Amino acid sequence: MASNFFGSIFRFSTFGESHGKLIGVLIDGCPAGYKLNLEFIQHQLNRRKPSSSQSSTARKEDDIAEVLSGVHQGISTGAPLCIVVQNKDARPVEYESIRTSFRPSHADYTYYKKYGTLLSSGAGRASARETLARVIAGAIAQDILQQAKISIQAYVSSIGKVKLRLGYHQIDLNQVDQYELKCPHKDTHERMLEHLEDLKKLGDSTGGIITCIIKNCPAGLGEPIYSKLDAELAYAMMGINAVHGFEYGSGFAGSALKGSENNDAYVVRDNEVSTTSNNAGGILGGISTGMDIYFNVAFKPVSSIAIRQETVNVQLEQSEISVNGRHDVCVVPRAVPVVESMAAVVILNAMLQNKSSRVDTIF
Secondary structure, three states, rough: OOOOOOOOOOOOEEEEEOOOOOOEEEOOOOOOOOEHHHHHHHHHHHHHHOOOOOOOOOOOOOOEEEEEOEEEEEOOOOOOOEEEEOOOOOHHHHHHHHEOEEEEOOOOHHHHHHHOOOOOOOOHOOOHHHHHHHHHHHHHHHHHOOOOOOOEEEEEEEEEEEEEEOOHHOOHHHHHOOOOOOOHHHHHHHHHHHHHHHHHHHHHOOOOEEEEEOOOOOOOOOOOOOOHHHHHHHHHHHHHEEEEEEEEEOHHHOOOOOOHHHOEOOOOOOOOEEEOOOOOOEEEEOOOOOOEEEEEEEEEEOOOOOOEEEEEOOOOOOEEEEOOOOOOOOHHHHHHHHHHHHHHHHHHHHHHHHOOOOOHHHH
């Protein structure tokens, strides 16, 4: 299986399966001399865990990060970092009854056509559990970026048809983790909870949108023409399990505006070039402008549902299937740290690449 690496200078590879012994990440390019912040890594892994809500999966894992290599006395050596998380609540037997069937909207069929195998242990590499490895790599990238005062904060802006009608400037991003569904608005959060409870009773699921904001990102990041910063962010987000859409700045709504409405006028603030608005989403020509970078990531509804659905099996026999394993009604709240992590790796790589763009920044 190819394409398990992500990133250019700071790059990582994930390994392991959802119901295997462990999930791990191998990070290459982490600068030597970095003090590994295990507390922050664990904090991000905990944010990805299921909540106490009935709408979350019943699978319970400790998700404790274990460092195997690349660190001496808590400091990175420059060698590859290998960090793993043990699977302690794996139950592959729960999938035995549907082992030869293609679950609707899962990767079963496409993996079978590509690799000739049909896993009997959940979705294997296609499982969302693989994302915890990305969270580990992203937490390291985030921690390094925080030293440059670059902050990355994501939150849930919609679940199903319940949407937060306020922009990110109108909410307190520091309160994201105070809410179970990571939507920092009390009324909207309560309506989201009610919606998920109703779906749980029906045995159904839903999707949603995560909004992410990157603050204090310096101007000049991005490598046109084919490694534009917006393109790299889109590539990172579209590689997350269940993601079906990406937009930044004014996004799709901006396509309905006139140029006079969408253009961002330049002004000078504190001896720095700035803009009166930010419909560009902090990126122009694939290069960061110095304004806030903000984007939306759309997740499809969870495919594993208890409602019976039509399908076929490997013998091409028509049948019905009901997926009764432990699954979320909506995976979006748990994906918030995943979105932050992938964004952090993109920004860190852009900063490292920028060192080679001008002679005066190399030495």
